[in-house]
Amino acid sequence: MQRILSMSLLIATTALAVEPDFQSQHLAVSLASVTPAFSFFSVDSLGQGKVQQNPALLPTNAALPGLKKTDAFTYTLNDQPLWRVACVEKSLTVSSDFVTGAPPLVLTFNQKANHATLLGLIKPGEQRVALPCVLHLPDMGTVRISSRTPGLKLDYEARRRLQPGPFVRIEFPAASAEQKRIEYRLEVVAIHPALPGAENNALYDGFRRDFLNIFQVNPRGQMLANNASSDPVAFSVFTYAEVARAAPPLAEGLSCLDLVRMTLDRYLSGAKGYGQIGYGPGPGHMDIAGWSTPWNSLDVHPSLLIAACLYAESKPDLPWARAHYASLLAIAREMMARDHDGNGLIEYEATGNYGDRPLREKRPSNWWDTINFGHEDAYANALAYRACRQFAELARQLEHAADAKEFADKAAKLRAAYVPTFLNPATGVLAGWRSKDGQLHDYWFTFVQGVAITAGLLDDATANAVLDKLLAKMQAVGYTNFSLGLPGNLVPVKKGDYVYHETPPQVHGVPRLEDGSDGFEYYENGGATGCWAYYTIKALYQLGRVADARKIFHPMLAGYARGEFQGFGANGMSRDWRDWKGGCHGYEGLLVENYHALLAVLDDLAAKPAP
Numbered sequence: 001m002q003r004i005l006s007m008s009l010l011i012a013t014t015a016l017a018v019e020p021d022f023q024s025q026h027l028a029v030s031l032a033s034v035t036p037a038f039s040f041f042s043v044d045s046l047g048q049g050k051v052q053q054n055p056a057l058l059p060t061n062a063a064l065p066g067l068k069k070t071d072a073f074t075y076t077l078n079d080q081p082l083w084r085v086a087c088v089e090k091s092l093t094v095s096s097d098f099v100t101g102a103p104p105l106v107l108t109f110n111q112k113a114n115h116a117t118l119l120g121l122i123k124p125g126e127q128r129v130a131l132p133c134v135l136h137l138p139d140m141g142t143v144r145i146s147s148r149t150p151g152l153k154l155d156y157e158a159r160r161r162l163q164p165g166p167f168v169r170i171e172f173p174a175a176s177a178e179q180k181r182i183e184y185r186l187e188v189v190a191i192h193p194a195l196p197g198a199e200n201n202a203l204y205d206g207f208r209r210d211f212l213n214i215f216q217v218n219p220r221g222q223m224l225a226n227n228a229s230s231d232p233v234a235f236s237v238f239t240y241a242e243v244a245r246a247a248p249p250l251a252e253g254l255s256c257l258d259l260v261r262m263t264l265d266r267y268l269s270g271a272k273g274y275g276q277i278g279y280g281p282g283p284g285h286m287d288i289a290g291w292s293t294p295w296n297s298l299d300v301h302p303s304l305l306i307a308a309c310l311y312a313e314s315k316p317d318l319p320w321a322r323a324h325y326a327s328l329l330a331i332a333r334e335m336m337a338r339d340h341d342g343n344g345l346i347e348y349e350a351t352g353n354y355g356d357r358p359l360r361e362k363r364p365s366n367w368w369d370t371i372n373f374g375h376e377d378a379y380a381n382a383l384a385y386r387a388c389r390q391f392a393e394l395a396r397q398l399e400h401a402a403d404a405k406e407f408a409d410k411a412a413k414l415r416a417a418y419v420p421t422f423l424n425p426a427t428g429v430l431a432g433w434r435s436k437d438g439q440l441h442d443y444w445f446t447f448v449q450g451v452a453i454t455a456g457l458l459d460d461a462t463a464n465a466v467l468d469k470l471l472a473k474m475q476a477v478g479y480t481n482f483s484l485g486l487p488g489n490l491v492p493v494k495k496g497d498y499v500y501h502e503t504p505p506q507v508h509g510v511p512r513l514e515d516g517s518d519g520f521e522y523y524e525n526g527g528a529t530g531c532w533a534y535y536t537i538k539a540l541y542q543l544g545r546v547a548d549a550r551k552i553f554h555p556m557l558a559g560y561a562r563g564e565f566q567g568f569g570a571n572g573m574s575r576d577w578r579d580w581k582g583g584c585h586g587y588e589g590l591l592v593e594n595y596h597a598l599l600a601v602l603d604d605l606a607a608k609p610a611p
Helices: 202-214 234-244 256-268 300-314 318-323 325-336 378-397 401-422 446-455 460-477 533-542 546-561 592-606
Strands: 027-031 038-043 067-071 074-077 080-088 091-097 105-110 117-119 128-130 133-137 141-147 153-159 167-172 181-189 574-578 584-586
Touching: 027 080, 027 091, 038 105, 038 141, 117 153, 117 167, 133 202, 202 234, 202 546, 202 592, 234 256, 234 300, 234 592, 256 300, 300 318, 300 325, 300 378, 318 325, 325 378, 325 401, 378 401, 378 446, 401 446, 446 460, 446 533, 460 533, 533 546, 533 592, 546 592, 574 584
Parallel strands: none
Antiparallel strands: 027 038, 067 074, 074 080, 080 091, 091 181, 105 167, 117 133, 128 153, 133 141, 141 181, 153 167
């Protein structure tokens, strides 16, 4: 049975204005005086002394009778040693001796100050993370947590809709009658691919500090999510797998691919995420957005299938794939069954017709869930093509020859239909979707071009021509602030192709004007973001256009190093979406897809000429 977290451990409204009792170039900490808890906790994985920010919150429960703090890092209970913390340059040793009635040592984060997460394995229905695991503080650093005592787990909670504000809480269980002394080791580490040219180069500081930022485990869902207290999103899982396959181990016996497998296991066992029919409040009581649309998003099945294939190939873990093959085949067939007219392309049930605007009860067909993507969707079909090819190869390896041929043939048929369906002769780039009435909807989508090119749906000549047009358009409309990422679209999405919502245009980009200009640059209506910029950048590297890629990507890297893609601006909105002057217009605080583009460092450092 799941251990109930100490609900009496409420959170304060703000981080404490305290000074650390220990500080080094990597670490700064203090302990609270009233109860066993950290009152200051800051890390810098790169050892640059950036440990002034304190996202720690202090529990507000009353002092436990008999509990004393005898020095800066020691607690006793009834004069018996209880908790002791020893600090050195890059690590802490936290020790507990058994005392009857001993409370846990608590570490609570103000999520608006930092979207901390605990990365480790959790069993379904639990909120306890097995050791070893990793505590990751985006834009600050990473702490590997381990113990020589076998079987230990940390209690883990994250909520975003409880008063007085969003928090993440970790509890270190005290020693017990069965385990009379426990030691936890907390070591500051930097976990990223070891790439020649990345070390000791300030351009890649954000890459080295934040490579893990895309990974956030929601403890109530026991799966990867938008952030620790936000929605698990089924159509984003493949991006986690892409980054995980390049990541070094998190700890002994623990990898990012294990987190992907844990997440896939939850989906394959029936758990739901945003984008799936039936996703709503359930046993985990997560603080969720819900999905009341009567259809699965068109990119859900491709995402899960790509993630499964990448996991099985990269771990490698063909036994896992063999055990789940029937479920994966069912996903693949359900994906391609949505080719309702037999032309090779999958179709979404919503029309995508102009004026058939998205509603809460009828979301669009893909991740860009405020834009009227529908019917034949260029983005989702690019993912479906990739999923068919990868699943065909997995089927071949598992000796399912007929299935391998079936999906290789489906991939070929989709590819043959793709460019004739989506390439817009009026603009020279791929439209976002062709609606049921036959019309193309083209708003110069940057991510659509990148996803299609990197999937192999365009030959090199066509791909270069498309990118020539895209870059010229970017210059023509005056988008130059690449440190913010890329706009998803370069011209305004018109009113009839954007979500119906009563918020002002500056909040979610919802236009009042028919031409969409009043909503432009806000949120998904042309707002700048790191989300999905990876594929545009990768497409440029893939085609040997290194200078063009670096013109976009190197300013983004500088933005990552400054922490420009998470947190909140002076207006109270978050940095995951920006207008072209840098104003903040997001709401998540941290949206993990913003960090997918860090994967392009691998292409950057492999490219010639060297930086």
